[in-house]
Amino acid sequence: MDEDSENLINLIFPNGLPAHLQESPEFPAYLAKLGSLKKEELNREPDRLADDEASVLEQTQDLAFANYKTFIQTAECSRAIFQQFKKSENHLEDLLSQVPQFTQKCQDFSRSSSVIESKRRLCSLTLSRSTQILELLEIPQLMTMCVNGGHYEEALQLSAFVRRLERRYSDILAIASIVKDTQAAWQVMLHQLLSQLRSDLPLPKCLLVVGLLRRMEVFSEAEMRLKFLQARDSWLVSQLDSIPKGRDHLSRTIELSRQHLFAISTQYKAAFSDDPTRATNNEGAIFHGWLNQKISQFVATLEADLIQIDETESLDSIFSQCMYFGLSLARVGADFRGIMAPVFTRTIKHNFESTIKKATKEFENQIEKMNFDKFTSNSHPPASPNSMHPPVSLLQFSPLALFCNAILGAFNTLRLSAPFALAGPITALLQNSLTCASKAILTRYRQEELAFSSSEQQGVQRLCTCFADDFVPHIQKCLLGLYPVNVLASHLGLSPQHIQKDGIGLLSKAEIVEPIKHLLPVNIEPLSLVQPVKLLKENGENTNGNTLSFLDEDNTDAINNSPDVTDVPLVPEKIVESTGEDQLTTSTESFDMCNVKVEDTKLSESVEVKAEEHTEDLLQ
Incomplete structure (x- = not known):
């Protein structure tokens, strides 16, 4: 506009x-x-x-x-049309109000249709892949069969495949069920492998089992070593516990411990390598700690069982087994022979001490029953200086002869394996025993001194003379046969003067006969404490020229007549490789005993005691 x-x-x-x-x-x-x-x-x-x-x-x-009729009809039509429009409007409003709900239902239907379609496609796909799905569902059963059949390689492959499935399809229930069942078979396989380690396994089989356990990746390296040692220890303990208690318990324990400890050590070193270049490598301490524990347990068992062994042959055989045991473990760096030497030393000392105490007690009892009136002054030829035969004069006095036999029996037991470390204690035991015997004679004399007749007085004098001049020197001679002074000096790194000064292997006759000194005949003078003796010879040559003094003249004869160092080896051949501080000496000559008839006047009965003339050399 x-x-x-x-x-x-x-x-x-x-x-x-x-x-x-x-x-x-x-x-x-x-x-x-x-x-x-x-x-x-x-x-x-x-x-x-x-x-x-x-x-x-x-x-x-x-x-x-x-046209008024037409207008009237038109009006009526208009009114009817208006009413129809009103109804249409109401219906339209109802329709409009229900359109959103209808739309929602259509959308729901569309989604449901999509889900149904997806499921239909999945069902179709499942049907088309039914063979592969069946193979997956059979994996747990297949793995169980592999584990039960011992096909561990195939079981490991199946387990690795299932782990890959779990990483990719962990949300699928079927896969989760397969993983769960497979893990159950996996645990069974783990227990089976550990159970095999608790059995008798050769080295190749053991390495195979350890390799399988490593591939299972269940344990760390330290845990793997611990599990291995725990399982093998369980096997070892079961074998040791199966040994029946009895005479052969210790021998079987040594043999089985040697076999299995060496086998386990070899298996461990083959299966686990200790890399010295690793700064934080502490795994090696696990094996050494376990091995130390096993050795400590064995030594404790050895010490407990040795106390119950009285047979000399058994002790010598067990000592040989133990040295061989220690030598075997030395090949794997666990030589413990030095730990066992003190155990045998204590046992040998205990056995010797028990024998000597028993002999001393028996001598005291025999002296209490002895009749001094029956002894005569029969003379007997002196024993040869180079002979280990006991003096014949001891046959007059049955208590003294039996006492001598008991001590010589202890010597014959000791000579097979005599520790150098026991030279001093054995000397002290003998010194104390002989002193007690001397005091026992004095006690019996004092009890009946006033009632003794002249013949009984003479019998007491002859007994004391035989004890002082024949019995004690012979015991000293035998002791030097076990522990020659020059051999002790060579082994201990001391001079003969120091050996004499310390009294190692030398009895003090003066102290022994001191209680009965006044009972000796007047014409028999107790030997002086110190007298010059001849120089010891070693390998045919004189020593440094110093004059040696021993406790009495009889000791001098015993020393001069004792076996030379070249005749008595320091240690038997089987112990040469021992690393223990307490090495042993072995006397090749046994000590002869007295053949004596014992009469007990109080009990009016006699017992004939016959000892073997030569003790069997057990080293042969």
């Missing part, structure tokens, strides 16, 4: 154009027509419009009168 038309509208309608005219399509055309009229025409325009209005009204009335 141009500017002139707008100005015209403002003039005609100062209050603004009515709304119904704004929407009328004829208003702009009529407004343009008004603008084209002349003044006269414009003045006549209102009259013309009034005439047109009256004409239209008249025509309308005529039309209404002529």
Whole structure:
């Protein structure tokens, strides 16, 4: 609309154009027509419009009168249409209110259809892959069969495959079920492998089992070593516990311990390598700690069982077994022979001490029953200085002869394996025993001194003389046969003077006969404490030229007549490799015993005691 038309509208309608005219399509055309009229025409325009209005009204009335029925029908139709429109509007509103719900249900249906379609596709795919799925579902059963059949390689492969499936499809229930069942078979396999380690395994089989356990990746390296040692220790303990208690218990224990400890050590070193280049490598301490524990347990068992062994042959055999045992473990760096030497030393000392105490007690009892009136002064030829035969004069005095036999029996037991470390303690035991015997003679004499006849007094003197001049020197000679002074000096790294000063292997005759010194005949003078003796010879040469003094002259004869160092080996051949501090000496000559008939006047009975003339050399 141009500017002139707008100005015209403002003039005609100062209050603004009515709304119904704004929407009328004829208003702009009529407004343009008004603008084209002349003044006269414009003045006549209102009259013309009034005439047109009256004409239209008249025509309308005529039309209404002529067609009133039509108008009535039209009105009724309009009213009916209006009502229908109202109903349609209400239905439309209801429809519009239910459209969102319908839309939601359509969407739900669409989604359900999609799910159903997906399941259908999955079912179709499952059907097409049924063979492969069946193979997957049979994996747990297949692994169980492999484990039960001992096919561990195949079981490991199946387990690795299942672990890959778990990493990729852990959310699938079927896969989770397969993994669970496979892990159960995996645990059974682990227990089977550990159970095999608790049995008697050769080295190749043991390495195979350890390799399988490593591939299972269940244990760390330290845990793997611990599990291995625990399992093998269980096997070792079961074998040792199966040994019946009895005479052969210790021998079997040594043999089985040697076999199995060496086998376990070899298996461990083959299966686990200790890398010295690793700065934080502490795994090696596990094996050494376990081995130390086993050795400590064995030594404790050895010490407990040795106390119950009285047979010399058994002790010597067990000593040989133990040295061989220690030598076997030395090949794997666990030589413990030095630990066993003190155990045998204590046992040998205990056995010797028990024998000597028993012999001393028996001598005291025999002296209490002895009749001194029956002894005569029969002379007997002196024993050869180089002979180990006991003096014949001892046969007059049965208690003294039996006492000598008991001590010589202890010597014959000791000579097979005499520790150098026991030279001093054995000397002290003999010194104390002989002193007690001397005191026993004195006690018996004092009890019946006033009642003794002259012949009984002479019998006491002869007994004391035989004890001092024959019995004690012979015991000293035998003791030097076990522990020659030059051999002790060579082994202990001391000079013979120090050996003599410390009294190692030398009895003090003066102290022994001191209680009965006043009972000796007047013409028999107790030997002096110190007398010069000949120089000891070693390998045919003199020593450093110093004069040696021993406790009495009889000891001098015993020393001069004792076996030379070249005749008595320091240690038997079977002990040469021993690393213990307590090495042993072995006398190759046994000590002869007395053949004596014992008479007990108080009990009016006699017992003939016959000792073996030569004790069997057990080293052979």
